[in-house]
Amino acid sequence: MACFTVPAVEAIAVTAVYIAAKKKEKKNQLPKVAQGSTLAKEEPSITWSKRLSWLLALLWGGVLLLAFEHFWHGEIVPFPPFLTAMATPEDTAEMLHEMATVGVSMAISVTALWGVICAVAQAKVRSIKKALAKGNA
Amino acid sequence: MTLLITIIAALAATVVWYASEKRDTYKLGTLSLIFWGASFMWLMDFVFEYAELKAEYFNQEFADILNDSLLGLAVVALGLAAWIVVLLIKDPKGVFKKRFTKSE
Secondary structure, eight states, X not given: OOTTXXXXXXXXXXXXXXXXXXXXXXXXXXXXXXXXXTTTTOOOOOOHHHHHHHHHHHHHHHXXXXXXXXXHTTSBOSSTTSBGGGSSHHHHHHHHHHIIIIIHHHHHHHHHHHHHHHHHHHHHHHHXXXXXXXXXX | OXXXXXXXXXXXXXXXXXXXXXXXXTTHHHHHHHHHHHHHHHHHHHHHHXXXXXGGGGOOOXXXXXXHHXXXXXXXXXXXXXXXXXXXXXXXXXXXXXXXXXXX
């Protein structure tokens, strides 16, 4: 019906956070460049903008493909009200129920997957740092 | 079938991402994340449908299976198209830059 709209809303919010994080990182990077210390102490790390870019790919990719599936099944139309489930109040109620159950579960599951990816990546970075520290000692 | 085909595409993209030396250049991580995102969303859809229909979920007409398979293939094609668009916009090899800044 319209379950993909819930992850779509999350994707829009995450996009805004991603842009803000990217700006902040650029700002913090400038003083380091001015001091000429970017290459001197470069340590392996994963920035927040990088982590958020993974979540964005998961969310926007899923939303795009699910929107296509809804179009395939005739649940999305290129004219108002765009969602065929909005034609009658009964269908709209069913659509809202589906958004609250399936849609929210989709958003949670994709975010949980992203959390796992970030945790694994962080563990890998930690082990690389440890190996580097051992090498320097 | 759509879920199954998307999961297979996600697994294939992940294997290529892991095996390829040029994973960053060709944005192979983005390709696999596109398919994993869709796979997890459809997995939730499957869980809810299965909870409602139980074993009846797997008793589908041949026409429905065929339609779902075609949809799965179309979804894979769309995912690949989205990845190509990202690749062309980011232009990691600088193909457009080289092409447009080349002196005539």
